[in-house]
Amino acid sequence: DPLTDVTLVQLNEMGLLVNGLVNEVIDAAAISIPSNFRAKNLGFVELFDLTRINRTYITGAVVSTKRFIDQRRDIAKRFMKAYLEGIKKYLDDEEFSIRVIQKWTRMKNRDEVKDAYALQARNILKIPRTPLEGVKTILDGLEKIPAAKTADPRRFMDMSLIDELEKEGFLKTLY
Numbered sequence: 001d002p003l004t005d006v007t008l009v010q011l012n013e014m015g016l017l018v019n020g021l022v023n024e025v026i027d028a029a030a031i032s033i034p035s036n037f038r039a040k041n042l043g044f045v046e047l048f049d050l051t052r053i054n055r056t057y058i059t060g061a062v063v064s065t066k067r068f069i070d071q072r073r074d075i076a077k078r079f080m081k082a083y084l085e086g087i088k089k090y091l092d093d094e095e096f097s098i099r100v101i102q103k104w105t106r107m108k109n110r111d112e113v114k115d116a117y118a119l120q121a122r123n124i125l126k127i128p129r130t131p132l133e134g135v136k137t138i139l140d141g142l143e144k145i146p147a148a149k150t151a152d153p154r155r156f157m158d159m160s161l162i163d164e165l166e167k168e169g170f171l172k173t174l175y
Helices: 014-022 035-041 066-071 073-092 094-105 110-123 132-140 146-150 160-167 170-174
Strands: none
Touching: 014 035, 035 110, 066 073, 073 094, 073 110, 073 160, 073 170, 094 110, 132 146, 160 170
16 A cells, blocks of 8 residues: 555655765655656666656646736736747757756756656646646545535636737747
C-alpha cells in the first residue's frame, strides 16, 4: 500500500531532492528538469518519465482566480501577452534561455542545463492552451475525492484570454 509502505518527505526544492539522494537521506524523488539530468549524471536511474507516457498530463500551469480575470482583465491579458512572448523568446534564443535556467536553478553544469532546455523546448506548447484531456487525467487521479469523479474539467480552465488574443491577431505576430 503506497500510503503505508513508504514515508513521504517534503523537501520543497529540486536541489535538495538531488542532495537528499546523494547523501542517502531519501531513496527516491519526483524531480523535474533540469535536476533530472543532474541526478542521471550522478548515477541515479530514472524510473518514470512523464514525457514518454501516452497520456496528456499537465505538469505546470498559469493560474488565477476567475474574479481577477473578470475584474482585472486588462492586467490578466497583458500578463498573458508577456507570458506568450516569453515562450517565444525561450524557444527562439537557446543561449539566453540556458543562461536564465542556470541563473535561477544555480546549476553550473552547462551540458545538464542544455539537455534540460532541449527536452523542455521539445515539449513546451507554443500556445499554452490547457488540454481538456490533461485536466481529466488529473481529476481521474483524485479518486479519493468524490466530487472529482463528476467534476466537469472545463470548470477548472479558462482559455478566454488566449482566444481573445488569437482573435485580435496577436498570436500570428509571434509565429
